Amino acid sequence: MAGNSFGTVFKLTTFGESHGEALGGIIDGCPAGLTIDFKAIEAEMQRRKPGQSNIVTQRKEPDTVKFLSGIFEGVSTGSPIGFVIENTNQKSKDYSHIKDTYRPSHADYTYDQKYGVRDYRGGGRSSARETACRVAAGAIAKQLLKGVKITAYVSSVGSLEVQKPYQELDFSTIENNPVRCADPDVAIQMESLIKEIRKQGDTVGGSISCVIQHVPVGLGEPVFDKLHAQLGKAMLSINAVKGFEYGSGFAGTRLKGSEHNDLFNSDGTTKTNYSGGVQGGISNGADIYFNVAFKPVATIMQKQDTIDSKGNQVEMEGKGRHDPCVVPRAVPIVEAMAALVLADFYLLNKVSKIEHT
Amino acid sequence: MAGNSFGTVFKLTTFGESHGEALGGIIDGCPAGLTIDFKAIEAEMQRRKPGQSNIVTQRKEPDTVKFLSGIFEGVSTGSPIGFVIENTNQKSKDYSHIKDTYRPSHADYTYDQKYGVRDYRGGGRSSARETACRVAAGAIAKQLLKGVKITAYVSSVGSLEVQKPYQELDFSTIENNPVRCADPDVAIQMESLIKEIRKQGDTVGGSISCVIQHVPVGLGEPVFDKLHAQLGKAMLSINAVKGFEYGSGFAGTRLKGSEHNDLFNSDGTTKTNYSGGVQGGISNGADIYFNVAFKPVATIMQKQDTIDSKGNQVEMEGKGRHDPCVVPRAVPIVEAMAALVLADFYLLNKVSKIEHT
């Protein structure tokens, strides 16, 4: 399995299982001279961690990031930044009931088939706990991207959707509600829905929208590493994600060219932004915006028929403390992955052309 | 620009502009011993090439692939497979009117900003002509993937949609209509719509669905290089693509876990397939299916206001022979990119575990 690195120049490699001793990662390629804001990193970790509100899992994990290298006297040195996040809450016993069982719509079966062995404790490597490392690294990427503003928010839960375009939303309200929805009225309904779903022992899907403002022109490396292609991969690599669209997205397929084309102003900006801030795979300076679809969490607190590794039919029921809806906690993960993509392209773009001095 | 390679072990690198002397590519990592079916490659090229029906561009490009290396006596040798596709139809004069003009929703502006120079002839590197190389390489990838069946078809044009699930469609009808729609009745409507749109000098968007059958279990390299994440990147890297969803996709966000979970049969197959053949980023042997959204072609045969490179307002009108709707010709491109993704993961999976003999 050599798929645990992300990025070309600003590159994150991660390790760790949900119930091993620790998770962690290495950021290679962070330029030297970046003053690291540790409080900002901690703040991002807090946004992702369990137990922060009453609509998410009540597991307790402090999720403290311990940096081991690459930072000296508060400044990045150009050497790889190694970090670990300890698993302080590994109750392996919690998972003995799934040792030989394949949970429906989890990765138990596929990991077992692919690798022939399986760390059955809480999903092992396939657990979303792995995303803690992405948030830590993304927090540093954000600091590298001075001036760029990345804002994600929950735009749907089940059938409840934010109807307003992002321009009409007040992003400062996002962190004021436990759902992280940017529309306060819809947020209240979403919170009720999630509580109701939880009572049923069930889960529900949702979607996250992300807006990136003040992006420099020129980011993205066609023809394969187009900005939106790499953003799409980044999002689709997050646990439970089923879809990605940017700019006009799937709705844009219904439009005509004469409706969809973004006409220019004389300064190179455009009158509309169906392109979603990307043309030909390269940022054009307009806002980048995209949607990410998340399926309902597979672990439900209801009895389900399933099989064990021998193919016997068994009945199982979710135990432990799981999220009834993943999107509130996934908001900082979406932002982190967006930051990793942009940081890498930002650095790559420094060598796109000869600078004549 | 170092973004012109795709894949890790089975790796394609391409070059070429729409109006240069030739396009081409190198496939590195194709295993030795593969008997190459040149007729099959040519057939794929025919599906993509212009002028094949009356609803696509009437440009004439033979798009013959000339293999220069890596194949000896009809068999791959393990050495890199180099190939070129000549541009026999470069009428550079056709494009002099856009030399200093930025076409709306094209990549003219962003390329100029990023690189400081611009090959203005027909979009240069940003032209979809580049995808000819993908189709050539994908045709070889398909041959490596013996037994795997990759089928793409047009599932919407504008507001016209195929309503039937793919299981109810007869894939053998796809190539019988110029739209490459798998539902013959809808195909007729789509064809009419495209003709109507063309008469208006306009263009229209659409979407392509793709189904991959008989996929081996175990393909995909979590956590970043998940099978669907790499498929998503592959699709989003195709010109004009705005979105990607697999399995239950965006619609799945509305479901509950109890509805969405795919329960197991005793042989490890599942009763439903909301997962779209992928669990935890690894293929589970069920059908992989996904949708790809394409925006309307940006070049329209209508007058549009735009700007030149100095920021002056100018009026322009599309010339030449362009597609009123891109999806019919994009069907083989979607298949080719899917094949490249699968071929790479197929080879990578050979080293996932120790084989005890």
Place this chain on the structure above:
Amino acid sequence: MAGNSFGTVFKLTTFGESHGEALGGIIDGCPAGLTIDFKAIEAEMQRRKPGQSNIVTQRKEPDTVKFLSGIFEGVSTGSPIGFVIENTNQKSKDYSHIKDTYRPSHADYTYDQKYGVRDYRGGGRSSARETACRVAAGAIAKQLLKGVKITAYVSSVGSLEVQKPYQELDFSTIENNPVRCADPDVAIQMESLIKEIRKQGDTVGGSISCVIQHVPVGLGEPVFDKLHAQLGKAMLSINAVKGFEYGSGFAGTRLKGSEHNDLFNSDGTTKTNYSGGVQGGISNGADIYFNVAFKPVATIMQKQDTIDSKGNQVEMEGKGRHDPCVVPRAVPIVEAMAALVLADFYLLNKVSKIEHT
């Protein structure tokens, strides 16, 4: 700095400075199902660690490797193997005298110029302490390479050289002397020389020879990633290495083709082995052997004139506990890097050709 990864499929990424909290690394791509022999890893670490004899540095570092992921119940799971090695002996005060000083023939000046900041504590990232991670990872690579035997030994210290070809040496004697020389008589002289040099407060260079036996035929990926090219890079990336030669090496330049050609036996083996087990960049099954040149350690216990970061002339003298000769402790490092190269090519070679079944 994105140069902290080594390998394509079996890939090691490392982090850590000599006086940070810990060093560590991630092995991505180790196949699942490998039973890990932790004692064997510890044994390799012991061979590299300081203080093991009276001719090496007397620093005390336990160099215990703590594995954090990727191994479950003693077996590799296919997930990335994360590990840390704590720095228990960081006496940062020891290094305050070099804070603003560039030590001659160290990396102080170049790191400061390249990165604009410098972790001055004991060389920081440029310290050979980093090689502890290579030894840990190499120990796992060795376990993957069942049947392959990698043996390195000191073949020269200063002007003292082992004259016998490796075939006449008894490798079982290597660990019997603190120099790790495979010729016991020369070993005694080398030990005396190193002690004498240390008394002078000086250091001395030397070389290491390495022999790899029972290598499968077919390892190496021409044209750039030839087996010996990657071995050369691996060795040259070790601190203090100045040269690499394999097979007939530099001496082979003096020979004629008629003398140098390795004639075949009927089973494909060769009567001689000037090729050093590699032809055209691919292993041929014969013994691979090569030599690695190490310069004298730059830190000497003598007064030297040097400059500070402002360009002022200052006088400095080495402090602390340094090796008078680096080669005895570098023997396991050479073996580890060789193992990393071979493990990667071993896996890559699994997909060189189609297996007809």
Place this chain on the structure above:
Amino acid sequence: MAGNSFGTVFKLTTFGESHGEALGGIIDGCPAGLTIDFKAIEAEMQRRKPGQSNIVTQRKEPDTVKFLSGIFEGVSTGSPIGFVIENTNQKSKDYSHIKDTYRPSHADYTYDQKYGVRDYRGGGRSSARETACRVAAGAIAKQLLKGVKITAYVSSVGSLEVQKPYQELDFSTIENNPVRCADPDVAIQMESLIKEIRKQGDTVGGSISCVIQHVPVGLGEPVFDKLHAQLGKAMLSINAVKGFEYGSGFAGTRLKGSEHNDLFNSDGTTKTNYSGGVQGGISNGADIYFNVAFKPVATIMQKQDTIDSKGNQVEMEGKGRHDPCVVPRAVPIVEAMAALVLADFYLLNKVSKIEHT
């Protein structure tokens, strides 16, 4: 075989066999805005091509490089630069006598074992003809490295060696003699020796020295991609190379630290240069110099016993037009590979640190 790319940001991928239709390559990552000097490229190709003097092979290959993309109106556009070099002189019949025979010390046996098939025509992919692509790409890399001066010359043929240090040589004389030796007196002896060897139907080894002047400080990416490690790999990947040493090299192993350390001048330059312009894997601005060992060409015009692919003993004798000594023609190849290494590190170094403006 995925080993046909070299470099990270400035990346060359090559294809082609000695007797296929054409060789070629793709340079991805060349910054836009570089004015390409085609005459300079042609001049480098002339230096490598056969038939240029009476001491090299008399084969006739025009070796014209045809650029197909990435250059518009004489300037690089940032898009990949594709190029081909036609094989105008493929006389496949010449090689029918080796179809089933493994030539001693060639790659016939290892390619056949690794790939199961073999393009037997003239060595196929393992032929040094492949290096033509390296020279073409290296010529562009040289143009990117404005101000840097890369000079290689033959420093030994058999036992004849240039004794003078490079500082005492007049590099302007190198191209005045067919051997490309920088010492005119030794050059005459070398020429005689090569002619004598050729008369015997034999071949002889030699070595090339290379000096790189005016290198910017800061190139190289520790810890694995050290400047000299990548240079070493680059050189060892050239056909027939058996060894690499830089700075004090193997001779430096005999020195003491007090002799070998390069003391600083107050401007950061050093009084001596045993380090060979590289400290800790990063260029320090001093001259980089290194030696490369080449074995004698394996094809000799004498009868040799060998085996066929069935293991039968057969007698063979070299035919055709081969070099009696490879080093004169390898001089531009050494320079080209050095240029590729430096160009890549030059671009990578642009993102080593945050630029405060």
